[in-house]
Amino acid sequence: MKIDNAVELVKEKLPEKRFIHSMNVAKTAVKLAEIYDGDAQKAEIAGVLHDYCKYDDLGTMYQIVTQNGLDSDLLSYGSEILHGPVAAVIMNKEYGINDEEVLLAIKNHTTGRAQMTKTEKLVFIADYIEPGRQTPGVEEIRDLAYNQGSLDKTIYEISKRTVLHLISKDINVYDATIACLNYYNYSDERIKDD
Template identity: 40%
Template structure:
């Protein structure tokens, strides 16, 4: 299928995949991603599109996501880990097959917006941070991450990932390895490069 170029048609397709609260979150992420892209020099159009598509599968039944992930040989630790992560990996597959998105930058930004990874691209960082700080988000520490995002994207991302790791540990949930790797990568870069 060819990528939908009509914005209203694309928004209608996205809206049909989710409930109203998730759609409002999606719009917030898209705008926040565009703003961060302008601030830090990423492509604003790609950032906005990745933000619009980042939760495309979030409201799908886990069984449907599981089938997609198995069919595409996703790693065992993902399949056996927290189901909350599945939508990002399934989403990257579905937006390519169903919506015709072929831009690797956008696909990677969608795929890693929940876990992060080592060596994240600027666009991946932008979308990941935008997902944390969009205006509808309310959780302890979000204002600090928002403030940091205005000054230093890597520092904001490290704080966000660190908070996620701490939250998961407190809830005695597994921490997906890529999240630890992403956090360690950001912190070690800080050390090697003399700060954020």
């Protein structure tokens, strides 16, 4: 799929605010790709498409999980966790996107996971730091991403904040998020930057 078609697709489907967010994520992912020697084209298209299913019907999303053999644990979560994995399926099956890195970046943009590819990392971080985000402490994360030279440290700090936030609200934490947190914990000497 060409980038213009991806933009058009998202523009038609998502409310304006979410469309602007999607474009911001794409731009931010490209900026990070330039800093970290990533693939800007893959980062851009994954950024544009990552929230394509954000507001899809939950029942339909559960069906997609079941019919496509996705992790059955997803059925215990809501659209916040499902919209990434479901969008990756839709982009592959309905729109013919075959690039594994792009699909993984869409799939895992909310939760992260252990051993992410470069494109996954770029989109995961871009989703958190795009200029429209005003989460408390986001400036620290922007500084880490843009000035401190480590995608992995940035991922760890995002995961840590996300997990702490979820726990403070008594919201269950999806397994991949915990795996991501542990894998990118740079205080643990097993972790190597890559």
